[in-house]
Amino acid sequence: MRPCTSVMHLFGRWLRGCSRRSRNRMPRRLREPLSYFRLLLKSLYFNSLTNSDVVVDSLFEPVFWMVDILTRWFGKVFVFLVVALTSSILFIAYFCLLPLVLHTYSPGWIVWHICYGHWILVMITFHYYKATSTSPGYPPKMKNDIPFVSVCKKCIIPKPARTHHCGICNTCILKMDHHCPWLNNCVGHFNHRYFFSFCLYMTLGCLYCSISGRNLFIDAYNAIDSYYHTPPPPYTFKDRLFHKSVIYMWVLTSTVAVALGGLTVWHAILISRGETSIERHINSKEARRMMKRGKVYKNPFNYGKLNNWKVFFGVEKKSHWLTRVLLPSGHVPYGDGLTWDIYPLKKDMMPV
Numbered sequence: 001m002r003p004c005t006s007v008m009h010l011f012g013r014w015l016r017g018c019s020r021r022s023r024n025r026m027p028r029r030l031r032e033p034l035s036y037f038r039l040l041l042k043s044l045y046f047n048s049l050t051n052s053d054v055v056v057d058s059l060f061e062p063v064f065w066m067v068d069i070l071t072r073w074f075g076k077v078f079v080f081l082v083v084a085l086t087s088s089i090l091f092i093a094y095f096c097l098l099p100l101v102l103h104t105y106s107p108g109w110i111v112w113h114i115c116y117g118h119w120i121l122v123m124i125t126f127h128y129y130k131a132t133s134t135s136p137g138y139p140p141k142m143k144n145d146i147p148f149v150s151v152c153k154k155c156i157i158p159k160p161a162r163t164h165h166c167g168i169c170n171t172c173i174l175k176m177d178h179h180c181p182w183l184n185n186c187v188g189h190f191n192h193r194y195f196f197s198f199c200l201y202m203t204l205g206c207l208y209c210s211i212s213g214r215n216l217f218i219d220a221y222n223a224i225d226s227y228y229h230t231p232p233p234p235y236t237f238k239d240r241l242f243h244k245s246v247i248y249m250w251v252l253t254s255t256v257a258v259a260l261g262g263l264t265v266w267h268a269i270l271i272s273r274g275e276t277s278i279e280r281h282i283n284s285k286e287a288r289r290m291m292k293r294g295k296v297y298k299n300p301f302n303y304g305k306l307n308n309w310k311v312f313f314g315v316e317k318k319s320h321w322l323t324r325v326l327l328p329s330g331h332v333p334y335g336d337g338l339t340w341d342i343y344p345l346k347k348d349m350m351p352v
Contacts, residue, residue: 075184136188137174174337
C-alpha cells in the first residue's frame, strides 16, 4: 500500500507543478477539468485506509453502475421467464404426462403422484408470489432513537445492524442478503424465508420431475434418434410432439435442479451459521483480522444451528414445523429488523 500511495503523491505533485507553470497560459475550459481530475486523484489517498481494494472499486464503479441499471431494467423480464418456464412444465405435466400416469400406474402410485405434485406446486407458487410481493424491509428515514452502526453514504440515513444499501433498489435494506433478479426484489428481513422456501421447493419439484421422468426421457430420446433411420418409423405429429416435450421437460428440470440446488445448499449453510450472504464476507474478513491479533471472532447473531433454523422459520413449538414450514404460512419473522439484541426466545433457544 505504501509504494502505491507514494506514487500517487509524486504524480499529484507533478500535476501541481505543471498546473502552476501553465496556469496563466492554459484556457479556462482546460483548467477546470484538470482541477477536477486532481481532486479525484487526491480522493484515492486522502487517508490511511486507502488500499488496493478501494482503488479497484473506484475504477470499476462505472461498471457496477451499468450492471445495476441493466438488472433494474430486466427485472420484470426475469420474472416473466420464471413464470413462463414453470407454466410450460405444468402444461406438459397436465396434458402429456398425467393421462399416461392415469392409464399405466397403480392406484397407489397415482394418488402419491397427484398429492405430492400438487403439494409442491402450491408451495412453489405461494412462496414465489410472497417473495416477489413482500417488501424486504427498509430503515426509517426520519429521526428516531433506534441504535445504528453507521450512516449510509448514499441514502445519508442511519443504518441499523445488518442493514446494507442496494444499488439496484437505490435504498437501504434491513438484513439484506442480496438482490435477486429472478424475483425483481431484494431479499431482506421480511421476505428471506419466502425466498429460501421457494428455492427449496422448486429444487424438490425439479428433482421430482427429473427422477420420475428419467425412463420417459430415455424412451423419447431413442424415439427421436430413430427419426433419422431409413425407413423412418411411423410416428405421428402427436407422437413427435410428445417426445420433444418430454425431452424439453427433463433437460430443463434437471438443469434447474443442479443450479438451484447448489444455491439452496449454500443458503442453508448460511442460515445454519446465522448469517446472510453479505455477512459471510464481512465475518470472514473480521475473523482473519481478529486472528492476526490472537483473538477469535464470534458471530453475535449465531444462536446455534437448530436455533438458527427456528428463528429463521419462526418455529415456536413443534406443530409449527408442519404449519409454518411444510404448509404455506404468511407469518412475519422474529423482530422488526432494526434491533437484534432481544428475541422472544425460550430458554432452549438462547445462544449456545
